[in-house]
Amino acid sequence: MFGDKIEYLLDIFSTHNCKVCHRPVVEDIGQRYLCSVCYEAALHSIYSSSKPDSELEIYFATDYMGWARRMMRDYKYRKRSLSRFWSKLLSDYISREWSEILSKQQVYIASVPLHPHKLKTRGYDQAELLAKGLRRFEYLPCLLERVRDTASLYTYKPAERESMLSDAFTLNPAYHHDPSFRRSVLILIDDITTTGATFKTCARLIRERLGFKAVVAIAAAGRNLD
Numbered sequence: 001m002f003g004d005k006i007e008y009l010l011d012i013f014s015t016h017n018c019k020v021c022h023r024p025v026v027e028d029i030g031q032r033y034l035c036s037v038c039y040e041a042a043l044h045s046i047y048s049s050s051k052p053d054s055e056l057e058i059y060f061a062t063d064y065m066g067w068a069r070r071m072m073r074d075y076k077y078r079k080r081s082l083s084r085f086w087s088k089l090l091s092d093y094i095s096r097e098w099s100e101i102l103s104k105q106q107v108y109i110a111s112v113p114l115h116p117h118k119l120k121t122r123g124y125d126q127a128e129l130l131a132k133g134l135r136r137f138e139y140l141p142c143l144l145e146r147v148r149d150t151a152s153l154y155t156y157k158p159a160e161r162e163s164m165l166s167d168a169f170t171l172n173p174a175y176h177h178d179p180s181f182r183r184s185v186l187i188l189i190d191d192i193t194t195t196g197a198t199f200k201t202c203a204r205l206i207r208e209r210l211g212f213k214a215v216v217a218i219a220a221a222g223r224n225l226d
Helices: 002-013 036-044 066-077 080-102 116-122 126-132 158-165 179-183 197-210
Strands: 058-063 106-111 144-146 169-171 184-193 214-222
Touching: 036 058, 036 080, 058 066, 058 080, 066 080, 066 184, 066 214, 080 126, 080 184, 080 214, 106 126, 106 179, 126 184, 144 197, 158 197, 169 197, 179 184, 184 197, 197 214
Parallel strands: 058 214, 106 184, 184 214
Antiparallel strands: 144 169
16 A cells, blocks of 8 residues: 555656657646547547447447557556546546436446455456546445456357356345335446446346346446447
């Protein structure tokens, strides 16, 4: 934790070049990794992954490629302090794209959990940090538990992904069906979405057990789903 604070202070007082155009970032726009022009462009490169016959609408704040891919891998495996940047990007995306709809709803937020073994190895849960950074919504801590670790799903076929995830998650027994959930929206947060399989598995479990009116899946970064 002390090391995280040192890293954060060094980050504040260091000179950064934009990860996209490589010019010095001189604007104070709440983050120091992208200039204001490239930050706006990142937020506008949004692809909805929803399909007419999809069981779940999945969205992401920016494309998982180039600078975003590099920064997300740094965040996921090495640099916890980048949670501030990714939380801001998610927050700005949700504010721009969802504020009008969500302002009329009771909204809860939860995250896709890491398996305990990976949590012990990395020392932090990257999706949980992102969800906690979205302070405008009521956070449901440890809503889901990951009881079986899985390999990366991107190279597998859809049926194989579903089979691999079928018993990977369970609902935290501390949560029960609440009548208020039937009038509420749950935003499920993850760091990356590529296949959408993890989101769909988690959302299915939440809807069946807790009965939310709607579940919306949003990742910080992603790509078009196959």
